[in-house]
Amino acid sequence: MLVRPKPGILDPQGQAVEAxxxxxxxxxxxxxxxxxxxxxxxxxxxKQAREAVxxxxxxxxxxxxxxxxEIALKADA
Amino acid sequence: xxxxxxxVAVIVFPGSNDDRDAAWALHALGAEPxxxxxxxxxxxxxxxxxxxxxxxSYGDYLRCGAIARFSPAMDxxxxxxxxxxxxxxxxxxxxxxxxxxxxxxxxxxxxxxEFVCADTTVRVxxxxxxxxxxxxxxxxxxxxxxxxxxxxxxxDDLYAxxxxxxxxxxxxxSDVNGALHGVAGVCNREGNIVGLMPHPEHAVDPLLGPDDGxxxxxxxxxxxxxxxxxxx
Numbered sequence: 001m002l003v004r005p006k007p008g009i010l011d012p013q014g015q016a017v018e019a020x021x022x023x024x025x026x027x028x029x030x031x032x033x034x035x036x037x038x039x040x041x042x043x044x045x046x047k048q049a050r051e052a053v054x055x056x057x058x059x060x061x062x063x064x065x066x067x068x069x070e071i072a073l074k075a076d077a
Numbered sequence: 078x079x080x081x082x083x084x085v086a087v088i089v090f091p092g093s094n095d096d097r098d099a100a101w102a103l104h105a106l107g108a109e110p111x112x113x114x115x116x117x118x119x120x121x122x123x124x125x126x127x128x129x130x131x132x133x134s135y136g137d138y139l140r141c142g143a144i145a146r147f148s149p150a151m152d153x154x155x156x157x158x159x160x161x162x163x164x165x166x167x168x169x170x171x172x173x174x175x176x177x178x179x180x181x182x183x184x185x186x187x188x189x190x191e192f193v194c195a196d197t198t199v200r201v202x203x204x205x206x207x208x209x210x211x212x213x214x215x216x217x218x219x220x221x222x223x224x225x226x227x228x229x230x231x232x233d234d235l236y237a238x239x240x241x242x243x244x245x246x247x248x249x250x251s252d253v254n255g256a257l258h259g260v261a262g263v264c265n266r267e268g269n270i271v272g273l274m275p276h277p278e279h280a281v282d283p284l285l286g287p288d289d290g291x292x293x294x295x296x297x298x299x300x301x302x303x304x305x306x307x308x309x
Contacts, residue, residue, distance in 0.1 A: 009230075010255075012190050060147075063140055063176070065183045066230065 125301030129170025171272030188255025
């Protein structure tokens with residue numbers, strides 16, 4: 001899962017990183033910092049896995065006031 | 078003969094560090110504090126008030142208070158609050174209450190990205206809560222803050238609603254951390270749960286500095302005493 005600050009939410013961490021990158025000579029803008037959560041889910045199928053992960057995001061992994069999330073599922077071979 | 082001390086529970090999470098300060102302040106102001114481990118499913122039967130103390134529960138992992146809010150003790154705190162019991166969330170306690178949805182809004186990193194440790198002046202915006210009953214409207218309190226994630230935030234619609242419903246309880250006199258409209262503390266719709274970023278428990282002894290925190294702690298002790306008596 002990727003958890004990102006919602007558009008419009010002030011991200012001082014992103015601003016600090018952007019300033020550092022500019023100091024290093026890179027021409028960048030609008031840096032935003034989120035987080036990646038990787039985990040294995042026990043589920044009978046992809047649909048069940050996705051539903052479980054949705055609930056995880058809503059209950060714990062993201063704060064809906066300020067964060068949005070994106071889920072990417074990879075089935076085990 | 079003096080009245081018995083009302084019981085106030087101080088919930089201790091892994092990483093809480095101001096629990097004993099809160100207990101000390103409560104005792105100094107007439108309560109009988111009881112430290113309650115976060116794994117407990119029940120509060121003491123005679124509990125009249127609850128404090129969620131400051132600290133770094135679960136190391137502030139994921140988001141401050143995001144994990145602590147799922148502790149078994151928080152179910153008991155929720156039931157106590159639903160019955161109208163007074164609950165005070167200080168700093169990390171405020172963060173936990175917001176993550177639990179018991180208080181509105183969210184606490185975000187200080188806009189300066191610096192940890193702030195300083196005495197600050199807050200203005201009391203609402204005195205009709207069990208945590209501010211000893212205060213006067215507009216009273217200034219000098220209380221220390223020590224936090225890296227204290228910038229309270231809500232979107233415009235929520236903020237307007239909270240102002241309308243008088244749920245803003247404390248505001249900083251001047252900007253401390255980038256909190257929206259200088260909000261330092263809020264309450265729930267019913268007014269019995271209050272969270273604030275400053276630490277009143279660190280400001281009750283004039284020997285150590287400002288003692289304005291006593292207004293908040295003493296209000297809680299009053300409320301705990303009243304609720305204990307009412308239960309008899």
